Amino acid sequence: MHGVMGKPPGAATDNNGVAASRIMLLLLVAMTGVAPISLYMLVPALPLLASTFGRDISVAQMTVSLYMVGIACSQIIMGPLSDRFGRRPVLLAGLGLMVLASAACIFAETLPQLIAARFLQALGGATGMVVSRAIIRDLYSRERIGSMISLVIAVMMIAQMLSPLTGGLLETAFGWRSIFYVITAASLIIAVAIALTLPETRRVRAGGGNFRGDVGYLVTSRPFIGYMLCQVLASQIIFTFAGGGPYIVVTQMGRSSAEYGAWFAATGFAYLIGNLFCVRFAPRHSLEKLIWFGLALQLTGAFLNLVWGVAGLNMMPSWLFGTQMLVMFANAFVMSNSAAGAISVRPEAAGTASGAMGFLQMGIGSLFSQFGAWLGGHFASPMPLNAAIVILSIACASTMIFLVPRRDVVVSEELIEQAEEEESGMM
Incomplete structure (x- = not known):
């Protein structure tokens, strides 16, 4: 069974192995958390969005509800694609879509434009949620998967609990568009980190295999x-x-x-x-x-x-x-x-x-x-x-x-x- 970063268990016991393990954990947390953190960061700004665009709060709420629909759709699409084409290319494509959609949120002139951009933002960002679990399965033995998923969730939850506060502070100090500047920058940084440090972990199938x-x-x-x-x-x-x-x-x-x-x-x-x-x-x-x-x-x-x-x-x-x-x-x-x-x-x-x-x-x-x-x-x-x-x-x-x-x-x-x-x- 594979160990961390493609090494057998016990091989990552030296300093380089420990460092590689920590980098992998940070990447898993980042790719898992970018979509849900982006979801909750905008919640404090919903009343301001409604007043800014002159729409009812229920319409502004669609920036959250349709975002959740995007998360659901992303997982059923991106999971099978990562089995077919590999974890890295699907992750990078998803995060690339999130960067572009987040930038579109910054320049949205109407609430429907913002809602559409948020849906695409979720569609790309949630790639990390589904692919991170697949990567954990690629790298760790069956009995370690549960602990690794729990560790990623535990670290991510700390950031997630702070995200509404962060969004509220950004909106108060710099306006609601500043939230999307931060999300765009964070998404870009995560994408670059994955491109530079994450190896392809997908298992090579001897018989090929297919989605059906x-x-x-x-x-x-x-x-x-x-x-x-x-x-x-x-x-x-x-x-x-x-x-x-x-x-x-x-x-x-x-x-x-x-x-x-x-x-x-x-x-x-x-x-x-x-x-x-x-x-x-x-x-x-x-x-x-x-x-x-x-x-x-x-x-x-x-x-x-x-x-x-x-x-x-x-x-x-x-x-x-x-x-x-x-x-x-x-x-x-x-x-x-x-x-x-x-x-x-x-x-x-x-x-x-x-x-x-x-x-x-x-x-x-x-x-x-x-x-x-x-x-x-x-x-x-x-x-x-x-x-x-x-x-x-x-x-x-x-x-x-x-x-x-x-x-x-x-x-x-x-x-x-x-x-x-x-x-x-x-x-």
Whole structure:
């Protein structure tokens, strides 16, 4: 199995290897984070955009909503392309599109122009999100993939949590167009860094391989479907709670939006800590064990929130969000390791698998976010939202129980690795 930067495990133990590993980590974080960070940087400027262009705030909101559509579309397109043409050219093409679209945002004269440019910006920038997972699968053994995904997410989340503040400061000091100057410069720097330092990591197929064959294999693979659905359903817990949370805290509990923001940030911090714990424990445990640990903890937290609701305690933010923090901590274990399992079922099609997973996550996420908002805004208690999260948690566990034959997956992975080692020995 490949180690860091194409070297076998243990070869990157000297100073040069450590430096190369750190550079790779920085590149993975940068390419993964550029699209979501760019998404949240603009959020504080939405009211100003509406007044500047003389349009309703709902129209200005399309610079965010259509951006998310662009992220979803990008992943289903760019993932398979990276399997066909390689990680480097697809990454550079995507980031090149993001640079051009970001520059177009700077010079947009109307809100529809800005919305269209934002869609293209997301289409190019999200390339890094899907290809980074494929690169991690290219470079690391199956049992290390979950920890690497968690590490990338943990580092990226720190920057992502600061991005609305950064966008707000830029807009206040220099105007909303300054946000796009920064995004354009950052995208260009990342593209240059990838061009200069990132090697091609895609696996060379002895038999060629094609997109139709990859898709045919994946859609008929129970382990892939199981891991992918587990990851996608786990992510819907986040979208559903995020959609309903503001209505519950502000409308039902009568608290301020600032208080909601503080509590929601606490759940994000719990997710960050969960990823850091995953990084620590992943090298010593199989990804299946980590997924089941996360599922058990996730179910426990979800059921506790339902119990608090029955007892009438969930009308206090400390009870609702305190238990949700446990759910989010566990969610980190489920999402990272189920993603690792999904892209490991057919390693040579890691880009296609990653793209399908990312597309479903974002596409279904937009629906569940609206569903969560409906649950929070049309009921007088958090109970319906709590029940929805319990159902999603049960659905996550069901995919692992009924679709992922754990022994077969392990055996198939061992056979894949043995075949790779034999192939590399013959070359």
